[in-house]
Amino acid sequence: MWHTHRTRADLLADGLSGRQITAAVKAGELIRARRDRYLPADAPDEVVRAVRVGGRLTCLSLLRLHEVFVLTNSRLHVQLAPRMSRMRSPHDRSHRLNLAKLHGTRLHWLAPREDAGAATCASVVVALAHAVLCQAPRAAIASIDSAVNKGLIQTEDVATIFDILPAKYEVLRSLVDGRAQSGPETLVRLMLLGLGCTVDLQVEFDGVGFVDIVANGWLVVECDSRQHHADWDQRVKDYTRDLRLAQRGFAVLRLTAKDIMERPDEVLSALRGLVATRGRHSSRSRAIAAKGRSVRSQSRS
Structure with missing residues (x-):
């Protein structure tokens, strides 16, 4: 492994004999990442490069391997032990790492006191703590939500993440909600909270099924990805769901993940316009209790 x-x-x-080790490296059956550090041939390239530097893969690089939501990342994130000094280039173990020219490598020193041992990757909890430092607050919360929803961490682990971080990040802790089914869903939820809306996630309606978000008891927001909404049959189902919700007096805003992540200002403007038109204290605020029910308990630490 x-x-x-x-x-x-x-x-x-x-x-194995010394000759067998050398032969396995030449045959590509073993990877010699750096001096006295060997990895199997199936090790992901990001892991090999992190070990070559002299540390462990962490932060956004590791989260992507676990398919945890990351808004964007173009760097190799490496966790290093305190006082680590013999760092090598992630591309060539024969060259020292130039700290003045990291060339897309992000070094992380913040971590709880733990024995690194032979691990090639940080724990998901530590990686998420690093991710809070490397992302904007909304994206960081979306990453934590994603990890909770996927079952990679438990709700009690959220406290550990913020214990690792400087105290100023504690304000973000109460915003974590593992019910979110996707990163874009978290981003929209936080936009709505910023507008002063009440927000319910994963609400079930008879004859419709689950919807992503209901704001202020009347606005349904669906966050669609190409993966789940590309074919025509699925679109027809979506239109039928929207029709049934409209018949019950709900407004439906269907957003693409691409717009949420790449055009957030326009998405926020659309949400603000809808909320302002209908009013925060709409007479439809009782609709959730009457026609839908939230079936997942809120995951907050």
């Missing part, structure tokens, strides 16, 4: 590296002593203890 690529989650731990092996040393030459480990391989010799496994019964």
Whole structure:
């Protein structure tokens, strides 16, 4: 498994000879990431490069491997042990890492006191703490929501994330809600909260099914991705759902994940316009209790 590296002593203890180790490296069956650090051939490139630097994969790089929502990332994120000094280029183990020219590498030193051992990756909890430092607040919350929803961390782990971080980030903790089914859904939820709306997630309606968000008891917001809404049959189902909701007096705003992530100002403007038109204290505020029910308990730490 690529989650731990092996040393030459480990391989010799496994019964390999020095010649066999050399032959396995030449044949591509083993990867020598750096001096005395060996990985299996199936190790992801990001992991190999992090070990080559002298640390462990973390932050946005690791979260993407776990398919946790990350808004954007173009760097290799590496966690280093305190006082680590023999760092190498992620591209060539024979060259020292130039701290003045990191070339797309982000080094992380913030971490709880723990024995790194032979691990090639930080824990998801530590990676999320690093991700809070590397993202805007809304994107960071979306990453934590995603990890909770996928079951990679438990709600009690959220407290540990913020214990690792400087105290100024504690204000974000109460905004975490693991009911969100996608990162874009979290981003929209936070926009609506910023507009002063009441927000319910994953609300079920008879004859309709679950909707992503209901704001102020009358505005249904669906956050659609190409993966789940590309074919015509699915679109027809979506239109039928919207029709049934409109018959019950709900306004429906269907947003694409691309617009939410790449055109957030326009999305926010649309939400603000709808909320202002209908009014925060709409007479439809009782609709959630009468016609829908939230079936997932709120995941807050």
